[in-house]
Amino acid sequence: MDITKDLMGASAAPLILSILRGGESYGYALIQRVRELSKGEIEWTDGMLYPVLHRLEEQDLIQSHWKTAENGRRRKYYTLKAAGRKVLAEQREQWRVVNLTLSQLWGT
């Protein structure tokens, strides 16, 4: 199943914020996590993720720092900020309403 570009774009921020709510992470791990959770249905073009992360950071929802991983390689890690938690709670409510409405319409 191909998910449209618009839906992919709209869901990127809540997906990222939701994963970061569980703790800090980096770009590659975020993509892997989304792939794993969606069982491969949500397939981001990897390069698309980073501008989204950059935008979320500029909006002060997340923050980043470089850290040396166990294998000695430096990676840029992202953490959720207080404003990000608030926005995530709002988005979660919005997606819940959309999901509820569609579920009623489709009788699922």
Added chain:
Amino acid sequence: MFDLEQEIRRWRRSMSARMPLRRDSIRELESHLRDSVQERLKTESAPEAAWRAAVAQLGTPDVIAAEYGKLPPCAIWRWWPAKVVLFGYLLSCLGLCSLVFRMASGPKADPLLAAHVLILTFGYVTGFAASAIAIWSVLSRAFQGWSQIETDVLRTSTRWAAAAGLGLTVIGIVLGAVWARLHWGGYWYGTLPELCALAIAAWYGFVLIMLANHRSERLGLGLGLASYVVVACGWFGPIPAKQVILHASHGPHFAFGIPMLIAISVLPFLVLAFLPAGQLKVRKAE
């Protein structure tokens, strides 16, 4: 024979050509590519195939550059401390302009000397603007935390200030030399204010070189704070307590008390710069 490091270098050059102002993003994308290649190699993929698959999955340089192109070009003007400092800088420049023009409009008006004083002063004030940003950054970093974007913005603003300071100081020195040739017969007399102006210009050059080669946030903070010490000492150090002619051969002498006071005033900020980011942040109970 396939060489992964060579391919990465080639890819990095290609990205740098498309996104010259986003070096940090390119480093992050490179880190991603390395992770992706490493993961693919676990499933017995040949290095060349793993590399090609990773690059394809990441997106072509043109596609990535187009995605980044949708972001605002530079964060600095949306960073409010930069706006405050710029506003203060422009205000002080306006004040200086009116002061110098008043000095230059008397019966013994000397536009060349006025331009020398004005431009050199602009060059020095630019160093203070960089220091003001560094002082704000030190406080913000210690009390609120810090992110990579702020490091980049601090670095960019310090580089701009150093470049502007270097240009203005050099022009000011040249104008002063021309004025000295016309009125005193020689371009350079090696007086203390002349040497200090030269030292400040050299300092700006040093800041530019350091920031071009290093990316550490502490270095950015340290150079910003040190700019305050260097410029203030160079500017106020040669001014004597008693009124004597600034460029006179018998004076002035360097007033060591002023540099000492300046250096001491910067010490608390230097200490804060070495604390981990967010160390003094007030933690709210969850």
